[in-house]
Amino acid sequence: MRMCISVVTVWIWFGVCVLMNTKLETSDLRWTIYPSSDPEWEEMSGLDEEGNSVRTFQICPMDTSVSHWLRTRFTPRRGATQVYVEIRFTVMECSAMPSSFRTCKETFNLYYYQSDEDTASSTHPAWMENPYSKVDTVAADFLLRRGGERKSNVKTVRVGPLSKKGFYLAFQAQGACMALLSVRVFFKKCPAVTRAFSSFPETLPHSLVQQAEGVCVTNSAPTGQAPPTMFCGEDGQWVGPPSSTCVCKPGFEPVDSDRCRACGSGQYKASVGGSLCRVCPDNSNTHSPGSSVCLCRPGFHRAANDLPDSSCTRLPSAPRSIVYQINDTVVTLEWSEPLDRGGRSDLSYSVECVRCRGSACVPCADSVTYRPGQVGVAGRRVIIRGLLPHTTYTFTVIAQNGVSAVSHTSPASSSVNITTSRDVAVPVSGIRRTKASESSVSISWTVPPQTQHSIQEYQLRYSLKDQDDGWQYVSSKTNSVVLNDLTRASQYQVQVRARTAAGYGHFSPAANITYEESPSRLLLTGVLVAIGLLILIAVVIVAVFCFRRSSRTRDPDPDKSCQFLMGQGIKVYIDPFTYEDPNEAVREFAKEIDVSFVKIEEVIGAGENRVCDYVSPSLTRVCLSVVGSDVSPALTRLSVCLQLNDGQFTPIQLVGMLRGIASGMKYLSEMSYVHRDLAARNILVNSNLVCKVSDFGLSRFLTENSSDPTYTSSLGGKIPIRWTAPEAIAFRKFTSASDVWSYGIVMWEVMSFGERPYWDMSNQDVINAIEQDYRLPPPPECPASLHQLMLDCWQKERSSRPRFCAIVSALDRLIRNPASLKITGRIPDGPSHPLLDLRPPPPLSHCSSVSDWLRSIKMERYEDSFLQAGFTSIQLISHISTQDLLRIGVTLAGHQKKILSSVQTLRVPGGSLRY
Template sequence: MDYRRVKRILFVSVFMNFVFISLQKKEEVLLDMVASGAELGWLTSPVEHGWEIGQRAVNGSLLYNYYICNVEEREQDNWLRTTFIQRHPTASRVFVELRFVVRDCNSFNADSLICKETFNLYASEADADIGTAFRKGLFRKVATIAPDEISSLGEMKMNIETKVVDNLSRKGFYLAFQDIGACVAIYSVRVYYKTCPATVKSLAEFPETVAGGENQALREVAGSCVSNAVSEDQPRIYCTTDGEWVVPVSQCQCRPGFEAMNDACQECQSGFFKSSVSSEACKPCPKNTQPSGHGATSCTCMDGFYRATEDPKTAVCSGLPSAPQSLVATTAQMSIGRLQLSWRPPADTGGRSDITYTVVCERCEGRACQPCGEKVRLDPSNTDLKETRVTVSELEPHLNYTFTVEARSGVSQFSNKRATSSINTALHYTDPPKVTAMHLVDSSSTSLSLQWSVSHRSKPVATRYELMYRKKENDEEIANGKVTTYTVLVLEKNLVQISDLSPSTVYLFKVQALSPEGNPGSYSLEQEFSTLPQASQKTGNTAVVLGAAIGGGVMLFIVVVVLLLRKRRRNSHTRQGPEDAYFSSPDQLKPLKTYVDPHTYEDPNTAVLKFASEIHPSHITKQKVIGAGEFGEVYRGILKAPSRKETAVAIKTLKPGYTEKQRQDFLSEASIMGQFSHQNIIRLEGVVTKFKHAMIVTEYMENGALDKYLKDHDGEMSSFQLVGMLRGIAAGMKYLSDMSYVHRDLAARNILVNSNLECKVSDFGLSRVLEDDPEGTYTTSGGKIPIRWTSPEAIAYRKFTSASDVWSFGIVMWEVMAFGERPYWDMSNHEVMKAINEAFRLPAPMDCPSAVYQLMLQCWLQDRSKRPRFGDIVSILDKLLKSPDSLKAIADFDPRVSIRLPSTSGSDGSPFRSVAEWLESIKMSQYSENFSIAGIVSMEQVLQMKSEDIRNIGVRLPGHLKRIAYSILGLKDQTSTLSVFAV
C-alpha cells in the first residue's frame, strides 16, 4: 500500500470551517493555531520522517495542519513542540482544545503494521523562551489523546478533545505532541484560560476574575453593593475553574423605598411602598390607606382607620369592631346565685382577629344602679375575654342586674367610641324546705327503713331529697386514719329502704331537701341507726368450712400444674443435644460456592460462554478513552440493552493484530469475573466474543483507581473514612478467599472507587485458583511478580495462598493510610527483598491510628500461618468503625523514615538551587507561587518557617501542610531516609 497516498487522501479529504465561539469574557486565548496561519514555527523531532506541515485552500484561505503516518515503521517516537506560550500571572490552569483526525488501524490491510490509534500530549514550564533547544525529559505527560469515533476512510469526521494543564506557576510553557505509531493529523490547537466575567449578582458588583486551578477550585472574590443597596457583611462570591460564578455570600438588599429591578435599586412608584431593607418588591398601599408618593416607606391610614402599636407598617388599616350580638343570660342548674352570660361575635370586626370582650356588672334597686363590686364573681374574668361566654356567681335573689359587654380590638385605644351590648336580669328561685326529723321505720340484719319530715310551707311544692349515709368507724379504724366514704341517694319521697348492709353494724345518716330548681337546702343533723345481728351462727360456720375446702382444692390444682410444666421443660432440655447449636446456624447449612479455573477447560471459549453473558456491540456506545491496559485501550461508555435502563460501563478492548492466544488470555479475565457476585468485587456486565473486536464490559467506577484517587485527595479524608474503605476491600477479599481463590496482585492500583467511595477489587489477570493439596498453594514456573506487594514465601518459592493475599492487603492498608504513597518509596526491588528478609517492615504513615498499624504488622508476619484470615480482618475493622474513639490513638511516627524526605540536596547530591526545586522534589510544586508572593525565595528562609507560617501563605489541606512541615524538619535534621535504612 502506498502510505504517502494515504496521507494525501487523509489530509485533503477533510473539510471543516473552524468557528471558535468564546463565551463573553469567559475565555482568554493564549494560542490559536488556525489564527496563526503559516506563522506557526513549531519544532519537530526528528526533523526528517517526523511530523510534517500541510495546507488546504478553504473558502479562499489556507488551512494549515501537522500530520504523520509512519504506521509501517517500528519504534516510532515523533515529537511536535509549540512555540513559547506566555502565561497570565494568575492563570494556573489552561485548557488545550484539539481538532484532529486519527486513521482506524483496521482500515489498513497489512497485518504486520505496528499501528496505534492514540497520541500523547505533554507540557513543560519555563521562565523564558528557550528557542530551538528541546529536551524530552523536561516535559510531563498531560493525557493520552484518542478519537471518540473511528470511521471508515470515506466518512471521516473531525475529533474534538479538550484537556487541562494544571498547576502552572512559571512565566510560560510549551506543549508537545508525541506520536508512537499512529496515522494522525492535527488541524487546530487552541490554548486558553477561563475567567469569570465582571457581573452583578444579587445587587453586588464583582470584577472580572481569572478562574482558579486544581488547588483553588473556588476563588473567593469580594464585591460592593450597587447604589441604594446595603449588606451587613461585604458581599462575596466564588469563581469556579470553569469560569462561572457560584455561591454568592452576604447578598445586598435595597434600602426602604427602593426595589430590585434590572440589577439595580429603583424608587417605589406612586401608590407603592417598601418599609425595610429586604429583597422584596415594593407593595401596593394596603386597604384603608391614602395613596403614597415616589420612594415611600409606608402608607398613612385614612380617617377612622388605625394600626395597632404592634402592627407592622405593611399591615392593613383597621376599623373599630361593632357591638357583640345576641347577649343572653341563662340560669345555671343546681346552683344558687349563678347564671351564664353568652353572646355572638360582632357582625363587623373591623378587619381584625384580636377581638376581646369586657363585661361590666351593675346592681340595681329601683332606679338606682351601682357597680356590683368584688362580691360578684365572673369566671374566667371580666376583662380581656376571648371566649363569648362568662359565668357569674354570688348573685342575690330577687334583685335586678345589668350586664354590659363591650367588644374591643387592638385599635380601640385610638378612639373614644365604644361597641357595647347590655342585658337586664333578675334571679328568682324557691327556697327548699328544711328537714325537721328522721326516724327508723323497720330494720333487719341487712336492711334499714327510714322516714323523715319537713317544715310546713304556706304553698306546697314538689320536693326531692338527697340522702347521705356511711358506716360508723370504730376507734381502731379512726386511729389508723381510715377515709370516710359516703353513699349518696337522690329520692323523690321522704322515705327509703336501704339493703345490702352488714349485720350488727352502726350507720350514720343525714338528709337535705332540694328545691324544684335543684337548689339544695341545709342538711339535717347526722343520726345513728343499727342493723340486727345474724339469725343463726351455724349457717355462718358452714359457709366458712365450705370456702376453706374450695380454696384448698384450688391450691392443690395449681401445685400439680406447676410440677408438670417443670418436668416437661427438663425433658425438653435433655432432648437438645450438642448438634442443635451447629444446625441452628444457617451458615453451616449453606453449600460453599467454589471458583472454577477457566484454564482447566479444553476449549477456553466454553468457559467464557458459561460464566459471561454475550452482548451485541450495537448495545454499546464508546464515549472516551480512560486508560490503556495490557491488551488495548479502556473506554468509558454506555450500555443500553433491551428491557434495561441505560448504564454507564467501562469497556476493555483488544488491540488490532492480536493472536488467538492473546484473545483467549484477554477473555479469561471475563471467565473469572463472571463467577463472582459481591458488592466489593467489580461486576461483569458481559462480553463481546462473536464479532471481530472482542470486548469486556464491566460496571463503571467514577473515581477510578484507588491509588490515584488517594493522591488527588491527600489529607482530605479522615481516618474513619479510610478505615471504612479498607473494610470494603477486606470484605471483597474474604469473599474471594471463601471461594478458594487467590488474587496474587492485590494493590491499590487494582482497587476501583465509585462515586459513593465504595471500593471494589478488580484486575484478575494474575489471579489463580487454589489447588486441592493440603497447603492450598499455587506454584508457577515464571511470570512477573509485584515485589513490593508480595509476601516473602511467594517471592522465594512462587507459592501463593490466601495468606500471601493477606500480606498484600497489609501493603494496601499502608497505601491507603499514606494517601497513595509508593510502598518502600524509591528503593529498588532488590533493596526491598533484602530489607524484608532482614525483618524490616514499613513504618507507620503520618496520622495512622495505632490499631490500624498493628493490624498491618500482623499481616506482615514472617510465618504465614500466624497471619490473620480475611474474616478476622473484617471483624477487627468492624470493631474499629463501631468505636471511633479507638482510632484516636496515633502510632509513633518518624518523618525521616515514614516519608521519603530529601536532605538539603537534590537527587544528584548538589544543594537545592531554589525553593521551586525543593517543592518539586516533594511533589508540592503547586505552592511555588504562594512561597514567592510571601517573599520566601531562599532555602535559608524555608528552614526558619514554622507550621503557622506555612498555613499563613495559603497551604490549607492538612496532608499538604504536614508534608511540607515534615520536609522542613528533615532538612533541619540533615538525615536522609537511606541512612536510616543503613542503620
C-alpha cells in the first residue's frame, strides 16, 4: 500500500533566511535514491490545501530488511553555523500494515553530510552512518490508520555545527511506511534594529550569543569610549539592552528613542543627553536650528563663569549721591546704589583718585591707602588715607558687575572734588618701653616739636605683631601710657599719632615691644602646678585602693560575680577599638567556657565554618561557629525557602526581604567590612520573612587605601563565580562595591524564587559573558524598577554602582509606592528608572494647591502650619520670605532653602506671578 497525504502550510517568519523549501518547487526535486537498482522511494506530485502543486516523496518498502536512503541536493549554508530543518510527514501505523511487514517501524532517521563542493554521487559518500552525521531519529506524534483521521506531523530539528561551504540532508527508512510532504531548511538572524539611539545591523548568530557592534544615530554620540554593542541570540532575538547607550548631542533633542531632532528657532540645548530643547533665556536668541547656546542681544552679555542657560545681563548704571567727610588728610566717601544693577547680583565698586593743581591732574601717589580696598569693594563706603594737606583731589566711584570685564562699553561712574585741610600735626617718634610689671607695661615717646598749634591729645594703637586687623586704641594727654592685660612672652607692635587743632597727624612707624613675665611670677606658678599634681596623684591612688577593697568585700568569687551580673540581664558594650590591642579587651571582659559544659544540639548552617546551636552552662541557647567540623547543615536557607514557595510571595513581600538584606549589608559597609560571599544561600529567614545576613567565613576588615577601602586577597581558595564582581574575580580586589554586585545577584535569586544564576552555563562561560557586557534578564513578573536596580548593581565600573545606603532608600520608596511594582518587563530605552533618580522637584507653577506643592518637595510636614498662617493659595506662596518661614515654624536652614528655591521658579522681576 502506497499513501501520500499532502497537507502543506506556508510559514512566514521575521528574521528567517530560507535555504530550501520543497513546497515552492513545481518540477522534479532530483534527489538521490539508494538503492538505485530497486528504488522504493517514489517522487510524486500533489496539491496542497490551497490547490498549489507540490512535490512529495513516499515509501512503503516490500523488503523491510534493507535501509532505503533519500538524499537532497547540495545546499549552500550562506554563512550559517547551524540551520533548522522543518519536516512535514505522515507515517502509517504498523498495526494497520499487512502481516508480511515483519520488521515494520514507525520512525525514520535524519543525517547530514558537509562538503566544500557539490561532489556527491550515487556511490559517494558511502550510504552508511559514517561518513554521514546523524541528526536525530524522528518519530511521529500522529499515526495514520485505516478509516482514521488523516493528519500530518511537523518536526523541527537543529543541524550543526556547520563549517564547510554546504551540506546534504539524507533520510533513512528501515521499515517505515511513510511520506515526506515538505522539507524546509532555514536559519535565523537578528533583524536590523535601533535602540537607545544606537543602530545595529542585521546579525547572523554564530554561537549561543553573538556580539554585534552598532553605531549611534545621526546627531547623537556614545556615552562611553567604546561603541555600543548588543548580543544576538541563536533564536534570532536580540538579548538585553545595549552595553552602552548613545545620547543626543547638544542642540538636538530625542524623538521616539530612535532619532535626534534639531532645536528650533529661539530654542537651545546646552548639554549632551536626553533632555529636551528649552526656550532661550531672557535677552538672548539663536540664529540657526540645532543651537547649543543662545547668543546675547546687542548691549547684553554673559560673564565668563555664567552658565549657558543663564540670562544675558548689562552694565549697571552709575552710583548715586556721593557724600564725603574730611578729617585733616583722611577722606571718607559714601554713596547710594545705582538705580539699575544690570540684572545681576554681583555688584561691586572701584575708586579712582587723581590730584589736581590748577588745570593739571595726575594719579594719586602709591602712599595713598584705601580701606577696605580700591577695587572690588562690595560695600558703599571707602576711607582714604595718606593724602597731602591743602590739595584738591578728584575721586571717581565706578559701578561694576560680572559682565564689566567682557563689555566694550565704558562703565558708569560718578565723581566728586575734595580739598584737604591746611595744617597737619608732626609725626611722633622715639617710642620705647619704660617699665614692666606682672600685669602691665608702660610705653612713652618723644614729644614732637610744633610750630603753629599745640598738641591736644595723643592716640596710641597696639596689636600682636603681624596682626594688622586686631588694633586696640588708647588715648592720652601726655606722652606716656600704661597697657594692661597683655599676653605674656609676646611681641607687640605699637604706633602713636598726635592731634592738634588741625586734626590728627599720621601714625608713627611701628615699634616692637616685648612683654615678658617676671621671674618671681614664673617660679610661683611652677610651685603651684607641682603641688596640684601631687594632690591629684594621691587622690587617684586612694580611690583605686578603696574600689578594689570594696569589690573583694562584695563578691570574693569573680566567676560568681560575673554570673550574677549576666543573670540580672545587664549587657555592657565594650568597644575593642578603644584599646591599643583588641585582644586585651577580650581577655579583660570575656570569659572562657569549659568545653565540657557545651552540648551541641544541631547544625544550623555552614560556609567556611560550621554554625551550630548549643546550650551554654546557664542553659541559654546560643549560636556557635565551629571550625573544621564534619556535621552537615540543618537549616533551610533563603534560596531553599524561595524554591519551596515558588510564586506564593507577593512582590511587596519580596521587596521587604530585599530591604532587610540591604539594611544588613549597609551596616557591614559602614563598619568597613566586606562580606565576599553574599548569596541567597547565606541569608537566614524566619517565619515573619525577616532576613538576616549570615556566613561570615570569608568576611574581612577593609584597610584604608586613600579614599578607596579595599581588601586584596593574596591567597588561593574558592570564589563563588556567579555571585562575584568581575574585578574581584580578575584581580581579587574586594570592596563594598563588589558586595553590591553580589547583592544584585541576590535580588535576581529572590525575584526568580531561587533560580540558579546563569542557569547551566559553566563558570568560564559566565566569566566570558560578563566580560562581554552580558547581564541577567529580568525574571518572570519582575517589576521593571527592581531589574533596573539590578543593572545598576552590575555596572562594570565599581565606582558607578550605588552604595547600600542608596539601595535601602530606593527600596523604601518602592515599599511606600506599591503601585510602581506593577510595571514589569524590560526597562524601556532612555534615562534610568527613578529609583535612584535625583532630579529636582517640579516648579511651583505646576502645582494646583499648597498641599500638592509641599508634597512635591517632600515638605508635607509643614502643611498645617502653612494653612494656619494664612498661606492657602499658590498666589500667596509666591510672595513668601525667610521671615515668613520663621513665623510659620520652618527653622532648619536646609528646609528654608528648599522651599525658597521652589518659590523662586514662579517669580519674575517686580514680584509678579508667571503663568
